Amino acid sequence: MFQTRKREAGEGLRVAIVGATGAVGEVLLGILEERQLPIETLLPLASHRSVGRTVSFRGNEIEVQEAKPEAFDGLDIVFFAATGSLSKELAPEAAKRGAIAIDKSSTWRMDDRVPLVVPEINPEALDAHEGIIASPNCTTIGVVMALEPIRRVAGLEYVVITTLQATSGAGKPGVDELEAQVTAIREGREPKAEVFAAPIAYNTVPLCETFRPEDGYTTEEVKLLYETRKILGPTHSGGDVDVHMTCVRVPVPVGHAATMLIQTERTISPEAAREALAAFPGIEVVDDIATNLFPTQRDVVGRDEVLVGRIRRDLTSDRIALWQVSDNLRKGAATNSVQIVEALIERGLV
Numbered sequence: 001m002f003q004t005r006k007r008e009a010g011e012g013l014r015v016a017i018v019g020a021t022g023a024v025g026e027v028l029l030g031i032l033e034e035r036q037l038p039i040e041t042l043l044p045l046a047s048h049r050s051v052g053r054t055v056s057f058r059g060n061e062i063e064v065q066e067a068k069p070e071a072f073d074g075l076d077i078v079f080f081a082a083t084g085s086l087s088k089e090l091a092p093e094a095a096k097r098g099a100i101a102i103d104k105s106s107t108w109r110m111d112d113r114v115p116l117v118v119p120e121i122n123p124e125a126l127d128a129h130e131g132i133i134a135s136p137n138c139t140t141i142g143v144v145m146a147l148e149p150i151r152r153v154a155g156l157e158y159v160v161i162t163t164l165q166a167t168s169g170a171g172k173p174g175v176d177e178l179e180a181q182v183t184a185i186r187e188g189r190e191p192k193a194e195v196f197a198a199p200i201a202y203n204t205v206p207l208c209e210t211f212r213p214e215d216g217y218t219t220e221e222v223k224l225l226y227e228t229r230k231i232l233g234p235t236h237s238g239g240d241v242d243v244h245m246t247c248v249r250v251p252v253p254v255g256h257a258a259t260m261l262i263q264t265e266r267t268i269s270p271e272a273a274r275e276a277l278a279a280f281p282g283i284e285v286v287d288d289i290a291t292n293l294f295p296t297q298r299d300v301v302g303r304d305e306v307l308v309g310r311i312r313r314d315l316t317s318d319r320i321a322l323w324q325v326s327d328n329l330r331k332g333a334a335t336n337s338v339q340i341v342e343a344l345i346e347r348g349l350v
């Protein structure tokens with residue numbers, strides 16, 4: 001079993017954030033303040049470019065240091081919110097020094113030794129961790145949150161998903177590119193596309209990350225498939241949940257949305273699905289067609305709940321259709337990582 005540092009009674013956690021200057025890192029700092037984790041020290045880490053900058057935490061300005069293995073000595077928790085290659089290199093270094101690495105990148109998610117956790121769904125997976133714990137992709141988290149309550153009541157066979165993903169899903173450079181292109185178009189200039197494969201301003205782009213030459217899917221879409229299977233586990237009949245997905249980038253700074261068509265194993269009415277969703281922790285149902293009530297990406301910014309609406313029966317089958325929105329930087333990334341630490345504390349694992 002993985003052993004963390006022995007803490008004295010009443011001693012708080014020593015925590016570091018790798019990527020503290022990035023889009024997820026900044027939101028993570030705010031959530032760590034909000035949620036009252038027992039933090040004794042907080043160490044912001046980033047690349048050499050950010051050394052000398054400060055970040056603010058609980059009223060103090062703390063200097064950013066370069067992320068290097070030695071920085072992890074004596075820590076309890078290291079959040080990784082930087083790049084996949086850095087997580088690959090440094091997460092084992094953190095674990096080697098007795099700190100638990102909570103990784104936001106895709107590097108470790110499909111590794112059999114690494115739990116992939118959404119605390120509302122599979123916190124028990126944490127018990128077997130070996131020092132590295134993965135938080136799922138920002139799109140996967142919203143999707144599995146909406147699927148799990150329905151799966152618990154009616155089982156799950158397959159789901160057809162189309163996502164509408166915010167530019168911040170590609171980090172700060174993605175947000176900046178949308179702004180720069182809006183300005184360029186307004187000033188009559190050609191928008192320059194660097195982060196995304198085509199102009200994202202006043203447009204939608206059906207390519208998140210990169211295409212896979214072998215099957216025409218994108219790396220983002222394939223993450224959604226395999227991560228969903230790993231988190232939700234097998235169907236009642238022992239097979240894998242099938243996930244058919246198209247991921248689309250939209251000109252929205254924050255908030256990922258998805259339409260979902262769900263084939264359950266046993267028929268479930270839209271009313272029962274609505275009830276199961278409303279009772280699930282971390283979900284809020286926003287759904288009243290009489291008053292045009294449905295959740296939008298703007299509604300979810302700064303919130304931790306996954307919002308679900310447009311819950312209805314497919315017109316040509318007994319499938320359930322719905323619309324789901326979540327803040328990709330919060331529940332899709334930072335909040336989920338902090339909830340993982342809260343679950344570790346609850347389970348006596350840190």
Ligand SMILES: NC(=O)c1ccc[n+]([C@@H]2O[C@H](COP(=O)([O-])OP(=O)(O)OC[C@H]3O[C@@H](n4cnc5c(N)ncnc54)[C@H](OP(=O)(O)O)[C@@H]3O)[C@@H](O)[C@H]2O)c1
Nearest residue numbers: 019021022023024046047050081082105138169171172333
């Ligand atoms: N954005 C989302 O919605 C989202 C959701 C889920 C997961 N994630 C994952 O979270 C991670 C961070 O994403 P982000 O959106 O926050 O990206 P971002 O805004 O581009 O920030 C990247 C962060 O990583 C740091 N960094 C980059 N190279 C580094 C290096 N060689 N050494 C140390 N630090 C380095 C940067 O530091 P400098 O400022 O010094 O360059 C910055 O703090 C990624 O793995 C991403 O896949 C993102």
